[in-house]
Amino acid sequence: MAETIFNSVPKHNYSELEPNINPDEFRKVVQSRRSVRIFNGTPIPESIMNECLDIALLAPNSSNLQPWEFYWVRSLEKKNELIKACLSQPAANTAAELIVCVARTDTWKQNAKKMLEVFDKNKGNIPNSVIDYYKKLVPLAYTQGYFSILGTLKRPILFLRGLKTPTPRNPVSNNDMILWATKTCSLAAENLMLALRAFSFDSCPMEGFDAKIIERILELPSDAHVVMVIAAGKRAPNGIYGSRIRFERELFIKEV
Incomplete structure (x- = not known):
């Protein structure tokens, strides 16, 4: 089920128009x-x-x-x-x-429930794999139990699974x-x-x-x-203590 949810494209009829963005204005916001x-x-x-x-x-x-x-x-x-x-x-x-x-x-518990309520109002338009994701995989991934007992139990299972196939290893603790x-x-x-x-x-x-x-x-x-x-x-006029300092780009941007 996980493979189906993560690597397949669900059938849907939804689309959004892409708005035109002025990159200079966005750059000005970020730089200032x-x-x-x-x-x-x-x-x-x-x-x-x-x-x-x-x-x-x-x-x-x-x-x-x-x-x-x-x-x-x-x-x-x-x-x-x-x-x-x-x-x-x-x-x-x-x-x-x-x-x-x-x-x-x-709060993921109540919000996952809210997601399912949204889906329920759109019956017929939501792929079953998406509903299964919130009903099954979300609780499986995020439930840790008292003192992270369930997370501790999941850790070796995820490790063994990861020996054969790419596997999300976290979260497994509080x-x-x-x-x-x-x-x-x-x-x-x-x-x-x-x-x-x-x-x-x-x-x-x-x-x-x-x-x-x-x-x-x-x-x-x-x-x-x-x-x-x-x-x-x-x-305030003295609100910024100095010019912006950023170190050499190659320290942080890696091309591999």
């Missing part, structure tokens, strides 16, 4: 995105903030299971607590808005699930930062924070993991 450490106090209109968050949710993600949450901290009391949890660094202290990007390792959800959440966070820049606002992704305090402030469940806090606003 900087980590801004000091903001000038200009508020971000609520409508723009909401649109940027909606754009964030359009990011690619594993099997459309969307294991992310974005906490737009609007309460002044919680915002002040969050600033302290972010070590009172200037980016947090001067930001017009603070958004906590959270990876979730357990740590693997955290990595899985964090990758997806990070993609959405980048969407958010680029969206802010497209609307002429700036951002700073912060990793310097006390995650335990943030979990308490936001009353996060046990499967929630704080990936980053994004400070957003309008850059």
Whole structure:
């Protein structure tokens, strides 16, 4: 079944028109995105903030299971607590808005169910292999059990299978699930930062924070993991600490 799902093209009648994109404008957005450490106090209109968050949710993600949450901290009391949890660094202290990007390792269950509900409304248009994927393979891949017992049992099975055929080896532990959800959440966070820049606002992704305090402030469940806090606003004249530094291209781009 796995081979059929992964390497066959399902029959469908869906298509989308490809819009024309101005690459120069996109290049301008990406090149002008900087980590801004000091903001000038200009508020971000609520409508723009909401649109940027909606754009964030359009990011690619594993099997459309969307294991992310974005906490737009609007309460002044919680915002002040969050600033302290972010070590009172200037980016947090001067930001017009603070958004906590959270990876979730357990919401795949409810979101897989939601996918099946969507398919049920489109009876006759969804290949059986796709429905089987969400009913069978998704639970098989992502269920780890208490203390990763099931993941531990899957590990040797996947190893043996991989001796003969290409086989996805992960996730087989709760740590693997955290990595899985964090990758997806990070993609959405980048969407958010680029969206802010497209609307002429700036951002700073912060990793310097006390995650335990943030979990308490936001009353996060046990499967929630704080990936980053994004400070957003309008850059101050001294908000960028220096010119962009990137090392030699050949260190990172490999042609094989």
